[in-house]
Amino acid sequence: MTAPLHLAVIQGSTRDGRLGPTVANWLLTHAAARPEFTTDLIDLAETPLPTVFPQLGQAPGRAEDRAALAAMSPRLAAADAFVVVTPEYNHSYPASLKNAIDWHNPEWHAKPVGFVSYGGFSGGLRAVEHLRGVFAELHAVTVREAIGLQGVWAQFDAEGRAVDPSVDAAAKTLLDRLTWWGEALRAARAHKPYEA
Numbered sequence: 420m421t422a423p424l425h426l427a428v429i430q431g432s433t434r435d436g437r438l439g440p441t442v443a444n445w446l447l448t449h450a451a452a453r454p455e456f457t458t459d460l461i462d463l464a465e466t467p468l469p470t471v472f473p474q475l476g477q478a479p480g481r482a483e484d485r486a487a488l489a490a491m492s493p494r495l496a497a498a499d500a501f502v503v504v505t506p507e508y509n510h511s512y513p514a515s516l517k518n519a520i521d522w523h524n525p526e527w528h529a530k531p532v533g534f535v536s537y538g539g540f541s542g543g544l545r546a547v548e549h550l551r552g553v554f555a556e557l558h559a560v561t562v563r564e565a566i567g568l569q570g571v572w573a574q575f576d577a578e579g580r581a582v583d584p585s586v587d588a589a590a591k592t593l594l595d596r597l598t599w600w601g602e603a604l605r606a607a608r609a610h611k612p613y614e615a
Contacts, residue, residue, distance in 0.1 A: 424601040426456045427498035431505040431516035433464040438571055441579050442537055443504045448579075449590040450502075455598050459494055463515045466491045468522050488522060495526035500533070500601035501559075502593070505546050507538040512546035520553060527557040529613035531600035533593050534565040537574075542567030558615045560604065562596040564589070 428447055432439035443460060450456045468491065469484040479485050495501075505512045520527075532554050536543025544567045551561045566589045568574050574582055581587050607613075 421602065423455055423457045424499040424598065425497055426450055426500050426502065427459045427461055427495060428502045428504060430460060430462040431503060431513050433515040439504055439506065441575050442535055445575065445579055445581060446502060446535055446590060450594060453594060461491065461494055463519055468518055470518055492523060492526060495523055498530065499605050500531045500597045502533045502535060503550060504535045505543060507536060507541060507543040507546040510545045511549045524557060527554065527559040528615050529558060529604050529608050531560045531562055531597050531604060533562045533597050536565065537568035537571035539570060542569035560600055562600060564592050564596050566590065566593055
């Protein structure tokens, strides 16, 4: 039996009163029930990164910036697969999420990324379509199946469980795809290191 895949769930919203933790914890509950995964929740509100980048090719100069990166970067590097949980803001995804993505590069290489988006009418799918192009540039593989939660405020009960059983079924499909891609890409990286 192969070692479990390490799945990092990135909770992208940092807004006060956000629903992101409910959505992320719902997905983590599904992942935790599957023996093929170990999980790590990376909440961007709890792991803030600097917003001023150093000169290209240079390390951050400030000690607090280096400490912030040291708290997050190894967690991303350790992941075999990712799920990005994102709201949709103005037809795209939050600045906090773009900032976290842009601080990293090899951490994403040759790893699968799944998406759980949420919002009003669109269910956050416009945010996901923007993220697909960003992750392609970073040599990640985005899985086709995504979860878009339309009218998210009515999608979960007081205990954080999905109200509609089809939402739980969508989580199973997403995690099935991440398992396949995660195992395939991990084996490929072990056979031959990925060079971007």
